[in-house]
Amino acid sequence: METTLSSKTKTIIIGPDHPFVMIGERINPTGRKKLGAEMAAGDFSRVRRDAETQVAAGAQMLDVNAGVPLADEAALLVQAIQIVGEVTDTPLCIDSSVMEALEAALSAYEGKALINSVTGEDERLERILPLVKKHNAAVIGMANDETGISMDPEVRVSIAEKIIRRAQEHGIARENVIIDPLVLTVAADPNAARVTLQTMQMIHEHLGVNMVCGAGNVSFGLPDRPPLTAAFLAMAMTCGLTCAITDATDPIIRQSVRASDVLLSRDQYAAKWIKEFRQKQKAVNSNQ
Amino acid sequence: METTLSSKTKTIIIGPDHPFVMIGERINPTGRKKLGAEMAAGDFSRVRRDAETQVAAGAQMLDVNAGVPLADEAALLVQAIQIVGEVTDTPLCIDSSVMEALEAALSAYEGKALINSVTGEDERLERILPLVKKHNAAVIGMANDETGISMDPEVRVSIAEKIIRRAQEHGIARENVIIDPLVLTVAADPNAARVTLQTMQMIHEHLGVNMVCGAGNVSFGLPDRPPLTAAFLAMAMTCGLTCAITDATDPIIRQSVRASDVLLSRDQYAAKWIKEFRQKQKAVNSNQ
Numbered sequence: 001m002e003t004t005l006s007s008k009t010k011t012i013i014i015g016p017d018h019p020f021v022m023i024g025e026r027i028n029p030t031g032r033k034k035l036g037a038e039m040a041a042g043d044f045s046r047v048r049r050d051a052e053t054q055v056a057a058g059a060q061m062l063d064v065n066a067g068v069p070l071a072d073e074a075a076l077l078v079q080a081i082q083i084v085g086e087v088t089d090t091p092l093c094i095d096s097s098v099m100e101a102l103e104a105a106l107s108a109y110e111g112k113a114l115i116n117s118v119t120g121e122d123e124r125l126e127r128i129l130p131l132v133k134k135h136n137a138a139v140i141g142m143a144n145d146e147t148g149i150s151m152d153p154e155v156r157v158s159i160a161e162k163i164i165r166r167a168q169e170h171g172i173a174r175e176n177v178i179i180d181p182l183v184l185t186v187a188a189d190p191n192a193a194r195v196t197l198q199t200m201q202m203i204h205e206h207l208g209v210n211m212v213c214g215a216g217n218v219s220f221g222l223p224d225r226p227p228l229t230a231a232f233l234a235m236a237m238t239c240g241l242t243c244a245i246t247d248a249t250d251p252i253i254r255q256s257v258r259a260s261d262v263l264l265s266r267d268q269y270a271a272k273w274i275k276e277f278r279q280k281q282k283a284v285n286s287n288q
Numbered sequence: 289m290e291t292t293l294s295s296k297t298k299t300i301i302i303g304p305d306h307p308f309v310m311i312g313e314r315i316n317p318t319g320r321k322k323l324g325a326e327m328a329a330g331d332f333s334r335v336r337r338d339a340e341t342q343v344a345a346g347a348q349m350l351d352v353n354a355g356v357p358l359a360d361e362a363a364l365l366v367q368a369i370q371i372v373g374e375v376t377d378t379p380l381c382i383d384s385s386v387m388e389a390l391e392a393a394l395s396a397y398e399g400k401a402l403i404n405s406v407t408g409e410d411e412r413l414e415r416i417l418p419l420v421k422k423h424n425a426a427v428i429g430m431a432n433d434e435t436g437i438s439m440d441p442e443v444r445v446s447i448a449e450k451i452i453r454r455a456q457e458h459g460i461a462r463e464n465v466i467i468d469p470l471v472l473t474v475a476a477d478p479n480a481a482r483v484t485l486q487t488m489q490m491i492h493e494h495l496g497v498n499m500v501c502g503a504g505n506v507s508f509g510l511p512d513r514p515p516l517t518a519a520f521l522a523m524a525m526t527c528g529l530t531c532a533i534t535d536a537t538d539p540i541i542r543q544s545v546r547a548s549d550v551l552l553s554r555d556q557y558a559a560k561w562i563k564e565f566r567q568k569q570k571a572v573n574s575n576q
Binding site: 186187190191193194197218222223224227228230231232234235237238239255256258259260262263264265268269270273274277280 | 481543
């Protein structure tokens, strides 16, 4: 199944036969106090730099979140989207839990955005899905609901099914729902990653839709996180993950994703791999 | 299923609930002309160093191969095994396609060795399996036969089944056969890794035995090989691989294996991961 997303001038496809899509996670003030304070004060220079750096590192999409406490999130989100659109043409993932912010951002965005996100909660579904339809967007469906996050893969799969069904009832095509099977840290529960991988396999086999996740969650609270996130991405790609909200600027993570593309025949005859290797060599040589 | 292997003084277990076992691949003159020439001349200093380095890097077993063209392989293999036994107590994987060399090495080895390897070819099975039984060893069963290497996972699985059945007919327990589902390079066939991963999943599900592979083969002929091998190992571990003949001294590969252990609940609460992180930090600090 293929999900198409676009900016005003660029279209990308998410799907199992295409290179894995890294959605840059950095434009998000959660846990980045400085960024939040700057945004609230109308300074978007860091947002601009983060957009440029992530795209240069290979992010094919960017997540944009403007959740600064006590600020006018709708206004900040619209501004952030405009700034990002000035420096890059990658399609955006519009990330907010505030309805007014989502509405304002979708109205301002030119292209087909990915909305981050809706859960399986009835109240959320009935508020978000009409917005997805109205703006001809795609949406991330998180596999949790009123009952919380289940550690039973079958429960997560059934919530995913519910979200897809409801979306279809709202006239949203199946390919415009990207499921997030939920990633929790193995620091709290050693089985957390296994449950997610099993959920992914089941969704891949039974529902066939595209999947996304917040990959870095898996290593939260542990030291030396990038290699953990990197290995998890290789595993998840084997289980059907087709895109992830992740730190594309981390070389260990990027390298694992690109290597996995080669191994899963998403980068045939390693054309991209070899090209990037030559670029790295050139960079090394020119520094000598 | 658990496979137990031992040296005179040390026992290790290979199985899905234990840390992944890296079998150090370096003591092998194939493609290492200098090593081969030294061994043929009776100089085993590099063998000794390679044994020490690999064990220090975390190899829980060592593969020992003495296939030097025109040399007395049986004599060299016995000597190599004795030298390695002097510097480390890890169990060994005895690697030869020459019957006389295998016989001599197994007679000289004290403990329960892993024999590398037998294929599904009738003639090989009837020669190797009695040796496995006689020496109470375990054996690697390669999923190819007289017809060559199939790109159909079902054919590989049926060859694996045949090897296990024949072993049992020779009085060898199921857990003493470790299947190699065969790894070929993606440089020649973009589907090579996918076929292997699918074979692993099927063997894991239907046969439940331990699996090994020569992980580095997957990246043969490509530049920047370690990240490819590392990502492949994370994928393969997700599909049931429990040990691999690999370069334990490569930090990217070792890191991916250890991270995968954390993610697959083989290193509960990341105890080993955190310990190794602290050791790395100490090493960095003491260098400053």
